[in-house]
Structure formats: C-alpha cells, structure tokens
Amino acid sequence: MTAAVRPHTLRTEYAENPVGLEEPAPRFSWLLATTPAATTPAATTPAATTPAATGTRRTDYGSQDEGSRGSAAGQSAYQIRVASSVDVLLAGGSDVWDSGPVESRRSAQVEYAGQPLRSATPYLWTVRVWDAAGEASEWSDPASFEMGLLSPDDWGGARWIGHPASWSAGGLPNGGAAEALPAPLLRTAFRLSRGDSTGSPPVRARLYACGLGYGEYYLDGHRIGRAVLDPAPTNYDATVLYSTYDVTDLLAAGPPGAEHVLAAHLGRGRYGEPTTSVWYWEQAPWWDHPKLLAQLVVSYADGRVQRIVTDPTWRSIDGPVRVDSLFAGERYDARHEQPGWTERGFDDSGWSPAAAVAPPKGALRAQQVEPIEPVAEIAPVALTSPRPGVFVFDVGQQIAGWARLRLSGPAGTEVTISYGEKLRADGTVETDQQLRLIDADIQTDAYVLRGGDVETYEPRFSYKGFQFVQVEYPVDGVDSHGKGSEPYRPALADLRAIVVHTSVASTGEFLCDDELVNRLHSATRWAILNNLHGVPTDTPVFEKNGWTGDAHLTAGAAAHNFHMPRFYTKWLQDWVDAQMLSGEFPPIIPTSGWGYHGDSRSAIAGPIPAWEVAYVEILWTMYMSYGDERILSRHYDHARRYLDYLVDGYVDDDVVLVGLGDWLPPDVGGAPPEGPGIYETAYTWRYAALLAAIAAVIGRDGDIPAYEELQGRLRSGFNRAFFDAAAGIYHGEKPAGYRQAANVIALSFGLVPQDVRPRVFGNLVADIHARQDHLDTGVIGTKLLFPLLTANGEVDLAFRAATQRTYPGYGFWIEQGATSLYEHWGADSRSRNHHFFGHVDQWFVEDLAGLSPSAPGYATVRVRPVPPQALGHAYASIDTIRGRVATSWRRRDDGYELRVELPPGVTGEVYLPRAAGGHEDARECGDGVHIFT
Structure with a gap:
C-alpha cells in the first residue's frame, strides 16, 4: 500500500541546502504532505471531530512528540540516510550515517548522529517516513548541506590584508578613528591549474571571505552573491563571522587557461566606525581599519584542490568611497572610480601591494544567519522642489535601505543626498536629532560627479531609515573650467528606493x-x-x-x-x-x-x-x-x-x-x-x-x-x-x-x-x-x-x-x-x-x-478566537516547522463559523466562540481542513 504521507521540503539547521555549517551534529527537519490516495475531504462537519478529554491547555513542557496524534496521515517513524554523494543515495545506501527506522512522530530537530563530519565537505541526505498505519513512504528527493571551515588550519595559509596606507610599518592602525581613510579596493589575478589530463573545469568552487567591517566580492567582474552590509555585526573581540559562497558556475564560465580576477571592496561598519556617538563605537576596543581574509577553494574531478588566498601579493588602492560611516553616511567621489577593476585585463600596476595586518581577536565562525540583502525596490509616489536646486522624493512608505539615483552634471559637482522619515514645514527633509546622539549630520551622503553621461549611484556601506529622499545640487555649481551651471532637474523615474534588511522569509x-x-x-x-x-x-x-x-x-x-x-x-x-x-x-x-x-x-x-x-x-x-x-x-x-x-x-x-x-x-x-x-x-x-x-x-x-x-x-x-x-x-x-x-x-x-x-x-x-x-x-x-x-x-x-x-x-x-x-x-x-x-x-x-502553539514547535495548535463586536471575520496563518497552520472565522446569524487547517502530524485544540460570549468545550482535530459551526 501507499503511505498516507510523504516527506518534502527538507531543511538542515532551519535552512534548505545550506553551505558553511559549523554544527558538528546538525539537525534535520522535513514537512509532511498527504499522498493523493490518503487525501481527506476538504472539510469535515463538527460531528466528524473528536471532543477533547478536557477543555484545558496542554502542558508546554513535554517533548515534541507529545500531542501529535491524529489521522493515518500522521508520521509514526522515520529513517534518515546521509551520504557523500547522490549516487550512493540513489543506490539505496549510505556511507556516512543511516539512522535506521526510528519510531517517532518527530519531524523536526532530529539531530545527526553519524561519523564526524569533515571540514568544507558537502553531504546529501534523504528521509522516508512511516504513517500511522505502518506503511512506508518513498524516499524524499535528496537535500544537501555543506560544512564550513571547522579549524583555523583550514584557511589554507590565508592572511589578513588591508590597504597599506591604513597601516604603520609595524602593522598597527595609524591613530584610530581620527584617521578614517577611504574604503579600499583589493584584487588578485590567478589562473586555474587543471587537475587532470582532460583539462576539465572545476567541479566545485567555494569562496570563504570575511571583510571587516563590510565586504563585497567579485569574480571576473561579477558580483558574488546578493549580500550587502556583510557580515552581520558582532563583538569583534569575541566573534568574527565569515561568509561562504558557491562560485562554481562563475568560475567555470571562463575559457580554459584564462586569467581570473578575485576582488573585494571593503567598508567600515561597526568595526571601524569613524563618527563620534554617545555609544562610543568609534572607541570600541576592536576598532581598526578595513581588512580582508579570504580563501577561494577550487576542487577538481580527480581530487586535486587549488587555493587562492589573501596575502601581500594582492594589490590595493583607495576607492571612490572616500568616507563611510554607518550613522553619518558616505562620501563618494566618482572621479576616483577604477573602471574595470574587477575584470580580467585590468592594469593594476599603479596599485600598491596589500599590507599583511593583524587579525581581529575574535574567533572566526561561519555566518549562519540569513544575509542582509536588497529585497525590494519601490518607485517614488511624488517629487517636489521646495527651493531651487533641492528636490524631494516621497517613496510613500517608511523603509530601511537606501536610494539608487540617476544624477547628472559637470565633473566635480557635489550632490548632497539626505534621508529622513518626515519633512520640515518648508518641505525639506528633516535630519535633525532631537537628542544629539551622533556628533555629525546623520543619514547624509555626498556624491561628486565624474561628469559626462548620466551617472548612477547607490551607497554601499551605510543604510538609512526613511520615507523621503532629498537630492540637493549646488545652484551655483561650477564645472571643471570654473563656469556656472544649472542644476540637473530629476524626474520621478530617476530614483528607486531599495529595501534592505536581513532576508528572513515571510511566514x-x-x-x-x-x-x-x-x-x-x-x-x-x-x-x-x-x-x-x-x-x-x-x-x-x-x-x-x-x-x-x-x-x-x-x-x-x-x-x-x-x-x-x-x-x-x-x-x-x-x-x-x-x-x-x-x-x-x-x-x-x-x-x-x-x-x-x-x-x-x-x-x-x-x-x-x-x-x-x-x-x-x-x-x-x-x-x-x-x-x-x-x-x-x-x-x-x-x-x-x-x-x-x-x-x-x-x-x-x-x-x-x-x-x-x-x-x-x-x-x-x-x-x-x-x-x-x-x-x-x-x-x-x-x-x-x-x-x-x-x-x-x-x-x-x-x-x-x-x-x-x-x-x-x-x-x-x-x-x-x-x-x-x-x-x-x-x-x-x-x-x-x-x-x-x-x-x-x-x-x-x-x-x-x-x-x-x-x-x-x-x-x-x-x-x-x-x-x-x-x-x-x-x-x-x-x-x-x-x-x-x-x-x-x-x-x-x-x-x-x-x-x-x-x-x-x-x-x-x-x-x-x-x-x-x-x-x-x-x-x-x-x-x-x-x-x-x-x-x-x-x-x-x-x-x-485565535492562533497559537500549545505544544512546542506547533505539535499542537490552539485555536481560540475571541471576536470583538467590531469585527465580522478574521484570518491568520503561520508556516511552522511542521507546515502551514491556518484559521479563520466569520459571523453567522446564529453564531460563528470557524475554519481550521492543519498539516499532517499536527493536532488542533479548537474552541468555537459562542454567540452569547465565551467558548464551547475544546474539540480535537487532526490534519486537513475542518469547519466548525
């Protein structure tokens, strides 16, 4: 017979197919879906539900396996296999760990218990389950996870490097926050070593990188990943986070024998914040200039591994970001841009060798939190000009992030871009601090035009909270010949607001x-x-x-x-x-x-x-x-x-x-x-x-x-x-x-x-x-x-x-x-x-x-709406670690209709509101859709 349930959406440590894990015993979870033959009717009548023994709430202190009783669509056992390759799994084996059949309704937080996992190694895993009737499902589609660098020795000799202008001869910071220097650009060129006689491309390539305070990375002119303001802030004397990127496709795209370029752009963040504040981030014990540790690990089919690491052979120069402060903003001088600096064939002979610098004190740990990313773009809804040369965009929503702007004007013209949550009486953006917490103008960028065509700018190393963006051109701006020029008059289409935050999923x-x-x-x-x-x-x-x-x-x-x-x-x-x-x-x-x-x-x-x-x-x-x-x-x-x-x-x-x-x-x-x-x-x-x-x-x-x-x-x-x-x-x-x-x-x-x-x-x-x-x-x-x-x-x-x-x-x-x-x-x-x-x-x-967990991890869901007279209906759903739970109610002439939807393996405690107030005794239901009246 076919099992009533099948596993899907496999996750390891809360993520699908993660790379760079550090947990020696990662935990597995999966969702359950009913198979077509076991699908129950879309709705059941109240008579089909089973009243609970009591109307009381279950204890919060039991294990996850408690409270998950229900239909045959529940899980009674599972078996997990972990292997070093998909071929092993498809052959029905496991060369890393086989849990064997385990009698348990647990479908989340199942801890790995096999042989020690190896650094920088990918693994595949799959799971099958048995339903309440004892029938086994098919094995799930395989999922993957990959370990990070589990020992300092796994960094392949990579050294921390920085721009030499930021460091004294002895390798120490030059005076701390008083000498916050431009954001450095760093790059290195390399060629792949073919690992076998066929000259085949690499089978896997991973970049492990930590740029302090922030790092952006490029391979052959392509931006690596979507992360910005990366890594997440920490106490850098205790923990320093590095990020892991799969760059296999980017590296394999190059022609055989071609030169490749790995490059980085570094910002300050909280690691080297230059702006004075009442929290004295500029005096933090770890305060230092931007620095980089990186290792590109290239694996070939015959087992050979090539490493490209940060060392003093890298080249460095000051970039166009002349000042960057998380609080105050950035100053970007487009005249200092280095066109093509992340690409092959760029001449970096005028750049300086990178300096080997002191590492931070904190322990290197893999960043497991979702990265900060640009997650949406918003078009402005209005554009005003409260005075000559000043243009104010309203994006219609309070957001965090920044703006991408199109600007134009003579070379050397400085455009000021201010961000704020509200406007002053004269229509300009308010950046005032009611409490003087930061000793600088906040949320203000300056962009110096290179001249020529329309230029596009968005900041890199500072985010803002805002609804309004003010773009201010000098009314009496001068070009490179000292002659006056009229300010560029932007249009609504010249700005897009970029929403930026940790990229957590909406559930x-x-x-x-x-x-x-x-x-x-x-x-x-x-x-x-x-x-x-x-x-x-x-x-x-x-x-x-x-x-x-x-x-x-x-x-x-x-x-x-x-x-x-x-x-x-x-x-x-x-x-x-x-x-x-x-x-x-x-x-x-x-x-x-x-x-x-x-x-x-x-x-x-x-x-x-x-x-x-x-x-x-x-x-x-x-x-x-x-x-x-x-x-x-x-x-x-x-x-x-x-x-x-x-x-x-x-x-x-x-x-x-x-x-x-x-x-x-x-x-x-x-x-x-x-x-x-x-x-x-x-x-x-x-x-x-x-x-x-x-x-x-x-x-x-x-x-x-x-x-x-x-x-x-x-x-x-x-x-x-x-x-x-x-x-x-x-x-x-x-x-x-x-x-x-x-x-x-x-x-x-x-x-x-x-x-x-x-x-x-x-x-x-x-x-x-x-x-x-x-x-x-x-x-x-x-x-x-x-x-x-x-x-x-x-x-x-x-x-x-x-x-x-x-x-x-x-x-x-x-x-x-x-x-x-x-x-x-x-x-x-x-x-x-x-x-x-x-x-x-x-x-x-x-x-x-009326939706909340009554047992850990939503093993049991409590549905108990309390409708106020002012409402006629309400709906809520949550994508839990066991699947989607949802409830909705609406008024009827004689009371309420309550709809409850639960995934396999989850039990509901349902309290139907009474028209006269209060609730009926609790009823218990299993997976599926249930309607109570």
Whole structure:
C-alpha cells in the first residue's frame, strides 16, 4: 500500500541546502504532505471531530512528540540516510550515517548522529517516513548541506590584508578613528591549474571571505552573491563571522587557461566606525581599519584542490568611497572610480601591494544567519522642489535601505543626498536629532560627479531609515573650467528606493474586515523588518542598536510573521559574547562597552530586568515556535549566571528598584513617573519563572526549587511594596496617582492575590473608561494590556483602546499617515520606524484570530478566537516547522463559523466562540481542513 504521507521540503539547521555549517551534529527537519490516495475531504462537519478529554491547555513542557496524534496521515517513524554523494543515495545506501527506522512522530530537530563530519565537505541526505498505519513512504528527493571551515588550519595559509596606507610599518592602525581613510579596493589575478589530463573545469568552487567591517566580492567582474552590509555585526573581540559562497558556475564560465580576477571592496561598519556617538563605537576596543581574509577553494574531478588566498601579493588602492560611516553616511567621489577593476585585463600596476595586518581577536565562525540583502525596490509616489536646486522624493512608505539615483552634471559637482522619515514645514527633509546622539549630520551622503553621461549611484556601506529622499545640487555649481551651471532637474523615474534588511522569509499572514487593523498589521511587519540588520535594532535612523527590551517585546509578533530561528540563534550568541564574568549583560547587544554598570559614559545605574529578560523570553520563543530544545541547553548556564548576578546585587527586601520600567507611557518622555520598581521586580519574577520552565525541559529539575523559592519571595515583596489593599490598587515606589501599567503587570503575571483580583481588575477597567476608553501605558503595559482585557471578558474594550484614532492609540498613528510604527504615542515622535510597540500584532494573531502553539514547535495548535463586536471575520496563518497552520472565522446569524487547517502530524485544540460570549468545550482535530459551526 501507499503511505498516507510523504516527506518534502527538507531543511538542515532551519535552512534548505545550506553551505558553511559549523554544527558538528546538525539537525534535520522535513514537512509532511498527504499522498493523493490518503487525501481527506476538504472539510469535515463538527460531528466528524473528536471532543477533547478536557477543555484545558496542554502542558508546554513535554517533548515534541507529545500531542501529535491524529489521522493515518500522521508520521509514526522515520529513517534518515546521509551520504557523500547522490549516487550512493540513489543506490539505496549510505556511507556516512543511516539512522535506521526510528519510531517517532518527530519531524523536526532530529539531530545527526553519524561519523564526524569533515571540514568544507558537502553531504546529501534523504528521509522516508512511516504513517500511522505502518506503511512506508518513498524516499524524499535528496537535500544537501555543506560544512564550513571547522579549524583555523583550514584557511589554507590565508592572511589578513588591508590597504597599506591604513597601516604603520609595524602593522598597527595609524591613530584610530581620527584617521578614517577611504574604503579600499583589493584584487588578485590567478589562473586555474587543471587537475587532470582532460583539462576539465572545476567541479566545485567555494569562496570563504570575511571583510571587516563590510565586504563585497567579485569574480571576473561579477558580483558574488546578493549580500550587502556583510557580515552581520558582532563583538569583534569575541566573534568574527565569515561568509561562504558557491562560485562554481562563475568560475567555470571562463575559457580554459584564462586569467581570473578575485576582488573585494571593503567598508567600515561597526568595526571601524569613524563618527563620534554617545555609544562610543568609534572607541570600541576592536576598532581598526578595513581588512580582508579570504580563501577561494577550487576542487577538481580527480581530487586535486587549488587555493587562492589573501596575502601581500594582492594589490590595493583607495576607492571612490572616500568616507563611510554607518550613522553619518558616505562620501563618494566618482572621479576616483577604477573602471574595470574587477575584470580580467585590468592594469593594476599603479596599485600598491596589500599590507599583511593583524587579525581581529575574535574567533572566526561561519555566518549562519540569513544575509542582509536588497529585497525590494519601490518607485517614488511624488517629487517636489521646495527651493531651487533641492528636490524631494516621497517613496510613500517608511523603509530601511537606501536610494539608487540617476544624477547628472559637470565633473566635480557635489550632490548632497539626505534621508529622513518626515519633512520640515518648508518641505525639506528633516535630519535633525532631537537628542544629539551622533556628533555629525546623520543619514547624509555626498556624491561628486565624474561628469559626462548620466551617472548612477547607490551607497554601499551605510543604510538609512526613511520615507523621503532629498537630492540637493549646488545652484551655483561650477564645472571643471570654473563656469556656472544649472542644476540637473530629476524626474520621478530617476530614483528607486531599495529595501534592505536581513532576508528572513515571510511566514505569517493576518487579515480582518477592519482596514485600520490591517494597516496596523502591515505597519508592524514593516517596523520589524526595517529593524532587522544582523541584530534587532531599535531604529534604522538614530541608533541602529540592539536594545534588548525592544527585541523581546516583539519576539512573539516577529515569530508569527517571519522565519526567525537563524536570526535569533545568532543574536543569542551575541549575548554570550557580551556577558561579563559577573553575569551582567548590557542593555544593547552587541556593544562597544557602553551600558555596563559603572561605566560613567553610559550613566547606567544597574541591570534592567525588564530589558534583560529578553534573553530567556527569546529562548522560550525559540522553544515554543520551533521546538528548539538544544538552544535552551546551550544558554541555560549563561541565563542562570545573570539571575544570580541580579539577585545577589540588586534584590533588596525582595524587590528590585533599578531599571527603566514601563518606558514611554503617554505624555512622558522616558521612564514612568511611578518609578521602575514594580516593573523590574515583576520581570525578575518572570525571569525566574521562565528559567524554571527551561530547567524542566532540559532536565535540570534540581534547580527548580531555588527558582520557586525566589518567585515566592519576589511575590511577597511585590505585594508588600506596591499594593494598596485599602484602595485595591497597585502603585510604584513614587507617588503618581493611578497608573494602568502597574496594575496590568500585576494582573498579567498572576501576582495579585486571588481574592482581590476582581477588584484590581475592576479598577483598571474603570480607569480606561474614565479616559474615554484610552490606554495610558508604555511599551510594557501596552504589550500586556490587550491580552489581559481579552482573557477577562473585555475584548471589546481592548479593541477600542487599541484602535483609538485619537491620542493616545494606534489608530492615532494611522491618522497621522503612519506606514510603520512610532517610537512614542505623540504625533511628534522622534522615530517613525520603531518596532517595540508592535506587540499588538501578537494579540491580533493569538486572540483576534485565535492562533497559537500549545505544544512546542506547533505539535499542537490552539485555536481560540475571541471576536470583538467590531469585527465580522478574521484570518491568520503561520508556516511552522511542521507546515502551514491556518484559521479563520466569520459571523453567522446564529453564531460563528470557524475554519481550521492543519498539516499532517499536527493536532488542533479548537474552541468555537459562542454567540452569547465565551467558548464551547475544546474539540480535537487532526490534519486537513475542518469547519466548525
């Protein structure tokens, strides 16, 4: 018989056919599809579903194999084969690893357990599965993975090199940030050595390269890959990332015996940032001039290997990028271009030999996070000229990236290009800093024309956050003969906005019949993506820093919308690199050194538990969204060290009074007037609770009693310090009147004694009503407010508060024309491209549409929509590691119709809303499409 399921879409370490893996035991996953003979009807009636034994939610702490019961389309066992070639697999064998049949419903996070994997070696793998009836599927189409360079010896003698003008005779930097020199060009020419008598082309060619701070690479005039701003930023004294590129086709394209050219263009990034800022990146301990390490490995059919490596025989020259700063922008002088420098036949005799330079201190690691790439182009929607020589393009959307421009004018004319999120009253682009964080004009490029034909320019080593681009020509510009010239007048077609961010895949959808909510969903997606640049930043304009609080507040929304596991895995390693021996974390990761306690330059008074909880919040997101237990194990001891540091130094009388608290409530420019204590104490409790949950998953049960004891102490201290029993109100350590967020966090975390909970909740609802159904919360309180109201029968109030079109409310931003999210509630918000208020989208998906995991990795899905009266239907879907899960509901005259779609091997817990409120008892369903009425 034919099996009811077949495996497809094979992934290794969350990626399809990855190259450059470092994991000694990579994990495999696959999706399941029903075979035609086993396909179930497109819909089933409610009578065909099986009621669950209880209406309660399943435990979050079981293994992935729990909760995956269902139809014959489920998986009961699997077998994986890994081989050194596709021929071995096709012959039905395996010369690397054969798991043998394994009884398990697990289809993700299956760890390799074969012989040691070899450096720079490709492997093929395939899988077959058995369905619930014991029938075996066919073997899947093979997938591949390739190991990276697993030892420093595998770099083939490659040396770090740079432009000689950047280095003293002793090979040390010439004076640091004060002497930021032009971005260097480097190149080498080589010929292939034929490995056998036939002179056949290479069978495989890989480029391993690390350009610090950024590198772009070329082979025979062709750009290698699509990555920009590469590699992702790290603490370069701890970790330096290199990238792996498959260049086989590019290299094989050349004629036999021809000269080939490998070239690189280097930028500064955070490795050699020249611009002074309050985070003193220009004083980072690793600060250095651009440098390159690269190795091109060419493999031939007879087994011979040829290596082209970086060494002092390479040639170098200053390029046309005369200044590059991640924050300030670039100055590009087209008169310094070297036409054809990446191609064969170019005369580089006037260039200098490259200098051998000191390597960075950090360990070389393969970059496993998706690269930053140009992912889209947007045509402008309007072009104005507020004054002579000044032209302002409106691209109609807040984005992160840059513009590609067509420019024209006499040689030597300098054109200024400024990027901003808003316009001044006179119609020019605003680049002002409300807080002088950067000691330079920000987001401003300068382009010096070479003269002649129309020239095309887009920056390379600096990205911007913007909706508007201002192009300014000198009205009285001069040509090379000193004669005046009129500025070039651009047209709309002369600009394209390039959207640039870490290229995570889109995995989630949400839609309802309220257009404002749909616009908020879109704005949240833009805000999250605009702040994914190798780290989760806080704004692409002013800071570009990995603020920990921002990241955890929207981790749930990000995981619902995008494929985040590789991104978070990388950033969690940045946490390890940032942790002090004491256990302390800084509030931005990575950091130049800014933000540690005792650093007078940063004015950080101590830890910020409500920010640093990001470490365990994101670990838990990785577990619940992707079933990743290994990452819990790898980070557990680091997470425990931080809690020890926090408790030993900052828990006083069972409360914590340092931190930031409910940041940016309405009419407040930062920390809340009631003080941070109630929030930081609550999040210390939350940190301990999550660490206890993690300990339970990874078998560290012996640690749990200590966490529970700490939670009990903190609960007592919390209520002793912050609860007014007579009034039924929670407050901060400073008198500030009634504060919504203080009561929201107490209720949401279950810290309120059960007997007074109704009174505390009633006071909260009364305060919201007294404000004409408006919230009065900052980033913490707002995240918790809507789910709290919804869970306690006030979904209509939650919906009104969330969508208010008057200040403060998300709808107010939309009324201002927002296409991303603002930093604070006011129309004068410093940033219009912020994401930490984007947690509202998590509420859209989990409560309005009703879709969330109830077992790790979506082995079981909870479908429990809570429809507000203002909505008539809602839809959400998520492409999980087990396949697409989706739900939608719509109103009917007598109630609701609820549609649920699940992939093979996934079980659903479905709660149908009642017309009179509440939900019916849970029903359980398996894979397929189910309609409940």
